Amino acid sequence: MKNICVVGTGYVGIVTGVCFADLGNNVVCIEIDQHKLDILRAGKSPIYEPGLEELLQRNLNAGRLRFTDNYQIGIPDADFVFITVGTPMGDDGAADLQYVESAAKSIGAALQQPSIIIDKSTVPIGTGDWVTNLIKQEARDVPFAVISNPEFLREGSAVNDFFHPDRIVLGSLDREAAATVAALHEPLSAPIIITDLRTAEMIKYASNAFLATRISFINEIAQICEKLGADVKEVARGMGADRRIGPHFLDAGLGFGGSCFPKDVMALHHMAAKSGCHPQLLQAVMDINTDARRSFVHKAETILDGLDGKQIGVLGLSFKPNTDDMREAPSLDIVQVLQAAGAHVKAYDPVAMSVAEALLPDVVYCATPYDVAKGSHALLILTEWNEFKQLDFDKLKRLMRQPVILDGRNLYDPETIEARGFTYRGVGRGVPREELVSSEI
Ligand SMILES: NC(=O)c1ccc[n+]([C@@H]2O[C@H](COP(=O)([O-])OP(=O)(O)OC[C@H]3O[C@@H](n4cnc5c(N)ncnc54)[C@H](O)[C@@H]3O)[C@@H](O)[C@H]2O)c1
Numbered sequence: 001m002k003n004i005c006v007v008g009t010g011y012v013g014i015v016t017g018v019c020f021a022d023l024g025n026n027v028v029c030i031e032i033d034q035h036k037l038d039i040l041r042a043g044k045s046p047i048y049e050p051g052l053e054e055l056l057q058r059n060l061n062a063g064r065l066r067f068t069d070n071y072q073i074g075i076p077d078a079d080f081v082f083i084t085v086g087t088p089m090g091d092d093g094a095a096d097l098q099y100v101e102s103a104a105k106s107i108g109a110a111l112q113q114p115s116i117i118i119d120k121s122t123v124p125i126g127t128g129d130w131v132t133n134l135i136k137q138e139a140r141d142v143p144f145a146v147i148s149n150p151e152f153l154r155e156g157s158a159v160n161d162f163f164h165p166d167r168i169v170l171g172s173l174d175r176e177a178a179a180t181v182a183a184l185h186e187p188l189s190a191p192i193i194i195t196d197l198r199t200a201e202m203i204k205y206a207s208n209a210f211l212a213t214r215i216s217f218i219n220e221i222a223q224i225c226e227k228l229g230a231d232v233k234e235v236a237r238g239m240g241a242d243r244r245i246g247p248h249f250l251d252a253g254l255g256f257g258g259s260c261f262p263k264d265v266m267a268l269h270h271m272a273a274k275s276g277c278h279p280q281l282l283q284a285v286m287d288i289n290t291d292a293r294r295s296f297v298h299k300a301e302t303i304l305d306g307l308d309g310k311q312i313g314v315l316g317l318s319f320k321p322n323t324d325d326m327r328e329a330p331s332l333d334i335v336q337v338l339q340a341a342g343a344h345v346k347a348y349d350p351v352a353m354s355v356a357e358a359l360l361p362d363v364v365y366c367a368t369p370y371d372v373a374k375g376s377h378a379l380l381i382l383t384e385w386n387e388f389k390q391l392d393f394d395k396l397k398r399l400m401r402q403p404v405i406l407d408g409r410n411l412y413d414p415e416t417i418e419a420r421g422f423t424y425r426g427v428g429r430g431v432p433r434e435e436l437v438s439s440e441i
Pocket residue numbers: 007008009010011012013030031032033036084085086087099100102103106120121122123151152153154155259260
């Protein structure tokens with residue numbers, strides 16, 4: 001059993017703290033947000049994440065998990081200190097490191113025994129060296145090591161991802177410290193990649209940028225499919241069966257959102273440009289992502305013959321299913337553009353409505369998809385929640401003013417929906433032949 005301190009209890013921090021406690025360690029989580037602390041101490045999870053609250057309660061009750069705002073409680077006897085604070089996008093596109101800086105200084109000031117500081121936040125290449133200096137200035141003669149351990153968990157399956165990671169990346173110049181952190185992760189039986197600090201930091205950015213690139217790639221293919229009459233979903237299936245390509249992250253739709261991909265691609269682009277590179281692929285990945293949202297609204301505008309005065313029903317608000325995270329969700333842009341064009345928006349999301357209310361105040365929030373459908377000129381599917389997969393389409397049709405479904409996540413089979421009397425458009429599929437661009441050879 002080790003003493004572990006986790007600094008910052010966002011998506012990454014809570015999952016890290018709770019799961020390491022569940023492995024039998026003694027964990028103290030430090031959080032500066034009092035409201036979050038109150039929720040956590042009451043055994044509640046401030047975020048929606050399957051399985052998390054149950055684990056949180058179990059480990060609180062077992063006395064292995066504590067929450068505090070006091071660095072003097074968690075740090076002095078910690079064997080390992082995880083930094084899991086946010087690194088949001090700054091004004092210039094670079095990662096904003098103010099939370100990392102203040103966490104590092106507070107950790108340094110409270111250090112009393114040799115410990116290993118593990119950075120899990122996604123940070124620009126070189127940050128590990130900077131954090132080392134910040135801590136050194138505060139920690140005086142207390143020895144410590146800094147390790148980069150980028151986090152790859154996915155919101156919506158974060159607990160499962162913690163216990164079954166594809167790999168654990170540890171970056172440090174101190175190989176002994178890296179081996180000690182590797183031993184801490186032994187119960188997870190995952191492949192461990194030990195490398196240097198900067199390489200570990202880059203592995204995280206390169207991984208996220210690659211996944212984002214796959215999404216933008218298939219969205220570009222989807223645009224071409226729409227013009228020429230191919231079905232992008234089938235195209236992706238055909239591509240994905242090739243073992244060199246694989247099936248994941250080839251879902252055409254509204255582009256990537258969330259707290260990671262947009263900011264990380266932007267931060268990598270910023271780092272590259274600043275260091276004299278010409279990151280043209282990263283620029284294209286971001287441009288295509290913006291276009292995916294824009295062209296979806298354009299589709300609605302065309303089919304409805306203008307948006308002014310139209311009632312639009314939105315199903316799904318979170319940036320992906322199984323989370324209430326609204327950060328950079330496509331729904332934010334899409335709803336705002338619809339409203340700016342004069343549309344009235346009603347919406348339903350299984351878990352994200354309370355978060356969305358503050359961000360999209362002029363939306364009518366409904367208790368069911370059918371309430372959303374009532375009187376709507378079109379239904380827009382913005383998040384692929386399971387519960388949208390088997391709706392009662394006859395009921396929807398009766399309730400809607402016009403039977404139009406714009407499926408931003410390609411949830412439905414175009415022919416089936418059309419057979420029920422709907423006008424249907426997916427992304428990269430379902431365009432009627434008469435609307436295709438002539439492509440005679
Ligand atoms: N969310 C994800 O799915 C995910 C996945 C992989 C990596 N990451 C990376 O992990 C990091 C954290 O992401 P997140 O989504 O958990 O962030 P978050 O913004 O949800 O949470 C960060 C928490 O840190 C707290 N905090 C800030 N400064 C602090 C300080 N000095 N001391 C104590 N607490 C402090 C904040 O109050 C907040 O609760 C980011 O760098 C992110 O890019 C996130």
